[in-house]
Amino acid sequence: MNFNPKQSNFMTIGIIGQPNVGKSSVFNLLTGLQQEIGNWPGKTVDRHEGILNISGQRYRMVDVPGAYSLTPRSDEEQIVLDFIKNDKPNLILVIGHAQHIDRSLFFLSEAMLFNCPLVFVPNMIDMLPGTGVTLDIDQLAKQLTIPVVGFSAKTKQGIAELKAIIQNPPPAVSCVDNILFKNSFGQSIANLLINAGAGGEVDCYQAARVITAPKLNNTPAQQSLDDQSNLLAMISSRYETIKKISAAVSHKRNKAELSYTDKVDQYVTHEGWGLLIVVLVFALLFSCTYLAAIPVQGVLDEYIITWLRDNIDKHLFAEQPVIRGLLSEGIVLGAGTVLAFVPVLAVFYFLINMLEDSGYLARVAVIMDRYLQLLGLPGKSALPLFLGLGCNVPAVIGSRVVESKKSRLATILLTPFVPCSARFTVLVFLAPVFFGYYAPLMTLLVIAVNALVFIVMARLLTKSLSKAKASLILELPNYHWPQFRLVLLTTYQQVCLFIKSVATWILGFSILLWFLSTYPGSGLNDSYLASVGRLLEPIAAPLGFDWRLLVALFSGIIARENVVTALGIIYGDETPTGLSEILRNNISSDVGFIFLLLSMLFVPCLSTVFVVRKETRAWGYAFLSIILNSVVAITVGVIARLLISYL
Amino acid sequence: MTEKIKERLLDCSSGDFVEIIEIHLEGQDIIRLAGLGMVDGAAMRVMKNNGRGPIIIRVKQTRLALGHHEAKGIFVKAI
Structure with a gap:
C-alpha cells in the first residue's frame, strides 16, 4: 500500500x-x-x-x-x-x-x-x-x-x-x-x-x-x-x-445487580484463585509463544537460511571468497537472526492482543500489583518480565502495557537481567563441563545469584527513576470476546513495524561482527576480534579470563547461543564431546563459574539492545542498558572471584 | 436521622455502598478520576477490599482498581 x-x-x-x-x-x-x-x-x-x-x-x-x-x-x-x-x-x-x-x-x-x-x-x-x-x-x-x-x-x-x-x-x-x-x-x-x-x-x-x-x-x-x-x-x-x-x-434498571463481568471478577481478582489463573495464563502464553514459534523457526532456519547458505557456498562466487563470506556469513546469517524473531513475535503479539482486547490484562496488573510493589514496580510489569525468561526481545516490546513512563523505562532496563532461554542453553551445556556431578547445584547457584542481582537492580532502578510511590488508577473493562480480525490486523502491523525498525540494525551489526571475526587473518583466532580480546586480557585478569573466554563472551552479543559455537571455534573442536573435554582441561571450575555468571549477566544480545532503542526512542537508553549490564556483570564476577579465593 | 460517618475508602469493606464526599489527591489524579466518573457525590460499590492489594470499586458501570495511596485520599460515607 x-x-x-x-x-x-x-x-x-x-x-x-x-x-x-x-x-x-x-x-x-x-x-x-x-x-x-x-x-x-x-x-x-x-x-x-x-x-x-x-x-x-x-x-x-x-x-x-x-x-x-x-x-x-x-x-x-x-x-x-x-x-x-x-x-x-x-x-x-x-x-x-x-x-x-x-x-x-x-x-x-x-x-x-x-x-x-x-x-x-x-x-x-x-x-x-x-x-x-x-x-x-x-x-x-x-x-x-x-x-x-x-x-x-x-x-x-x-x-x-x-x-x-x-x-x-x-x-x-x-x-x-x-x-x-x-x-x-x-x-x-x-x-x-x-x-x-x-x-x-x-x-x-x-x-x-x-x-x-x-x-x-x-x-x-x-x-x-x-x-x-x-x-x-x-x-x-x-x-x-x-x-x-x-x-x-x-x-439503568437495577443498579445493585452484578453484571457477568462482576461475577467473573469475583474469581479472577480473588487473591488465591486470581493468582492461580495468572500463573496458568502466563504458563499458557509462555508455552504457546515458544512451542508454536520454535518449530516455525526450525523450518525457516532449515529451508531458508541453511538452504541459502549452502547454495551460496556451493555455487556462488567461488572465485571471490570475500563476497561469498559476506553474503553467507554476514547478510544471510544476519537476516536469519531477524527472521528467527518473526514467529516468536507474531505469536506473542497475537496472544497479548487477544488478552488485552478481552479485558483480562488489566486484571493481571491488579493481582500482581501487591508483589511487584515490593520491587517498586507496577503490577503490569509482571507480564513483560516473565516473558523475558523466554526471550528478552518480546519482553522489552511487551513493556508497552506499563502505563507510567518511568515504570516502563525501569521495566525495559530491568529486562536484560532476566535470563532468557538462550542463556539457559549456555548454562545447561557448560555447567556439566565445569562442575561434573555438581552441575545441578551450581546451575541453581548461578540462577540464585542472577535472581539476587535482579532484585537489587529492580530496587535501584525504581528508586533512581521515580521518587514518588507508583500510583494506581486502573480501569477494569468489561470482559468480551476479542475481535479476531482486529487482533490479527494489529499483530500483522506490529510485526511489520518490528522488522522495519530493527532489521537493518541487526543486519548491519551482523556484517560488522562477521568482518571483525574473519579479518585480517584466516579465522577467528587471528581476527580483529581476537586482537581486541588479547588487548583486553589484562583488564579481564581480575576475572581470571584469558582472551579466548573474552572473545566467546563478545560473540554472545550477536546471539547468546553463539557463546558455545565460538568456544568450539576458538578451542578447535566443534563437536560437543570434544569441546567438553578440551574446556574441562583448559578452564578451572572457579573460572568456569565466573564465566557462567558473566554469560548470564553480560550485555544482552544485540537484538535486545536495538529493541530497547526502538521502545525508548533513544540511543542513550540502549547504551545505558549496555553499560549497566557490563558494569553489573563485571562487578558480580570480581566479587565472586574474591569470595572464591577466600574459600 | 443518624449522622452518616465520613471515612476513607481504604477503610470500607467489600460489598459496601458508599458515596464520595471529598477527594484529596493531586490535581492530575483528580482529573483522571473525573474522567472515570469518580467525582464528589458519585455513588459506588466496593467490590473488593481485603486490606492487601488494590481496592476494586464500581462507579455506575465502570470498574476501577485503586492503589492504597489513592484509596486513602478518597473520603466517602455509607448510603
Missing part, C-alpha cells in the same frame, strides 16, 4: 476517545485495510493512519491514542492535544461508550474546548440490551446540539450515518454556547477565552491547557484557576450538567 496522506490535501478526520471504548474498531471499519502504522513523533505510542474512501472522495483518518481526560498527564493525553493543535483536523469523531455515558460526556466537554467540528459517537450500542441500560440517541443529539451517532462495530450500525456526516461536516462547536458549559465552569471558560482573546486570536489549545492542567502553565489567565479547589469545583459543575443530560437520555 502506498499513500502519503500528509502530503495530500485530503481532509483530516481525527478519532479520539477514552481507552476501552472501541476507537480502533471504528477506525478499522471505516478504513478497512487502507492503513499504516507508525510512531507519534518522539513517542513510543503507535500512530495509526488510514484512508477512508467515500464515493471517490478520500479522507485521511487518524486513530489518536485513548486518553481519560485531556490533561497532559500521560504521553497519550499529550498526543491528543498535539494532534488537535498541529494537524488541525477538519472533523473529530469523539468516540464514547454507550454504557458509560457520563464519562463519555465529560471527555466530550473537554474536546469542545478546541473549537473544532465534532461528532459524538456512543460506541458498543449493541451491548446495551444485555446490561439493562438504555440510551436515547435522538434526545442526546437534541440536547447537545451536535450530531450524535450510535455505533456498533459488530452490527455495523451507524456507519452510513457517520459517512454522511464526514461528507458534510457540521460547523465548529463553540463551547461557550453549548449546554455542557451552561454552568459556573462554562462561565470561567467564557471569561478565560475573552481574556486570552484580548491580544488577538483566541488560542483554544492554550485555554484548554490552562483549564485542564492549571499547575502546568504560567499564564496570567490561570491565576484564578490555579488552586485545587477550583479544579474540583469545575469538575463538579461539569458533572452536574452531565448528570442532568444523562438522566434525560439514559436509564
Whole structure:
C-alpha cells in the first residue's frame, strides 16, 4: 500500500476517545485495510493512519491514542492535544461508550474546548440490551446540539450515518454556547477565552491547557484557576450538567445487580484463585509463544537460511571468497537472526492482543500489583518480565502495557537481567563441563545469584527513576470476546513495524561482527576480534579470563547461543564431546563459574539492545542498558572471584 | 436521622455502598478520576477490599482498581 496522506490535501478526520471504548474498531471499519502504522513523533505510542474512501472522495483518518481526560498527564493525553493543535483536523469523531455515558460526556466537554467540528459517537450500542441500560440517541443529539451517532462495530450500525456526516461536516462547536458549559465552569471558560482573546486570536489549545492542567502553565489567565479547589469545583459543575443530560437520555434498571463481568471478577481478582489463573495464563502464553514459534523457526532456519547458505557456498562466487563470506556469513546469517524473531513475535503479539482486547490484562496488573510493589514496580510489569525468561526481545516490546513512563523505562532496563532461554542453553551445556556431578547445584547457584542481582537492580532502578510511590488508577473493562480480525490486523502491523525498525540494525551489526571475526587473518583466532580480546586480557585478569573466554563472551552479543559455537571455534573442536573435554582441561571450575555468571549477566544480545532503542526512542537508553549490564556483570564476577579465593 | 460517618475508602469493606464526599489527591489524579466518573457525590460499590492489594470499586458501570495511596485520599460515607 502506498499513500502519503500528509502530503495530500485530503481532509483530516481525527478519532479520539477514552481507552476501552472501541476507537480502533471504528477506525478499522471505516478504513478497512487502507492503513499504516507508525510512531507519534518522539513517542513510543503507535500512530495509526488510514484512508477512508467515500464515493471517490478520500479522507485521511487518524486513530489518536485513548486518553481519560485531556490533561497532559500521560504521553497519550499529550498526543491528543498535539494532534488537535498541529494537524488541525477538519472533523473529530469523539468516540464514547454507550454504557458509560457520563464519562463519555465529560471527555466530550473537554474536546469542545478546541473549537473544532465534532461528532459524538456512543460506541458498543449493541451491548446495551444485555446490561439493562438504555440510551436515547435522538434526545442526546437534541440536547447537545451536535450530531450524535450510535455505533456498533459488530452490527455495523451507524456507519452510513457517520459517512454522511464526514461528507458534510457540521460547523465548529463553540463551547461557550453549548449546554455542557451552561454552568459556573462554562462561565470561567467564557471569561478565560475573552481574556486570552484580548491580544488577538483566541488560542483554544492554550485555554484548554490552562483549564485542564492549571499547575502546568504560567499564564496570567490561570491565576484564578490555579488552586485545587477550583479544579474540583469545575469538575463538579461539569458533572452536574452531565448528570442532568444523562438522566434525560439514559436509564439503568437495577443498579445493585452484578453484571457477568462482576461475577467473573469475583474469581479472577480473588487473591488465591486470581493468582492461580495468572500463573496458568502466563504458563499458557509462555508455552504457546515458544512451542508454536520454535518449530516455525526450525523450518525457516532449515529451508531458508541453511538452504541459502549452502547454495551460496556451493555455487556462488567461488572465485571471490570475500563476497561469498559476506553474503553467507554476514547478510544471510544476519537476516536469519531477524527472521528467527518473526514467529516468536507474531505469536506473542497475537496472544497479548487477544488478552488485552478481552479485558483480562488489566486484571493481571491488579493481582500482581501487591508483589511487584515490593520491587517498586507496577503490577503490569509482571507480564513483560516473565516473558523475558523466554526471550528478552518480546519482553522489552511487551513493556508497552506499563502505563507510567518511568515504570516502563525501569521495566525495559530491568529486562536484560532476566535470563532468557538462550542463556539457559549456555548454562545447561557448560555447567556439566565445569562442575561434573555438581552441575545441578551450581546451575541453581548461578540462577540464585542472577535472581539476587535482579532484585537489587529492580530496587535501584525504581528508586533512581521515580521518587514518588507508583500510583494506581486502573480501569477494569468489561470482559468480551476479542475481535479476531482486529487482533490479527494489529499483530500483522506490529510485526511489520518490528522488522522495519530493527532489521537493518541487526543486519548491519551482523556484517560488522562477521568482518571483525574473519579479518585480517584466516579465522577467528587471528581476527580483529581476537586482537581486541588479547588487548583486553589484562583488564579481564581480575576475572581470571584469558582472551579466548573474552572473545566467546563478545560473540554472545550477536546471539547468546553463539557463546558455545565460538568456544568450539576458538578451542578447535566443534563437536560437543570434544569441546567438553578440551574446556574441562583448559578452564578451572572457579573460572568456569565466573564465566557462567558473566554469560548470564553480560550485555544482552544485540537484538535486545536495538529493541530497547526502538521502545525508548533513544540511543542513550540502549547504551545505558549496555553499560549497566557490563558494569553489573563485571562487578558480580570480581566479587565472586574474591569470595572464591577466600574459600 | 443518624449522622452518616465520613471515612476513607481504604477503610470500607467489600460489598459496601458508599458515596464520595471529598477527594484529596493531586490535581492530575483528580482529573483522571473525573474522567472515570469518580467525582464528589458519585455513588459506588466496593467490590473488593481485603486490606492487601488494590481496592476494586464500581462507579455506575465502570470498574476501577485503586492503589492504597489513592484509596486513602478518597473520603466517602455509607448510603
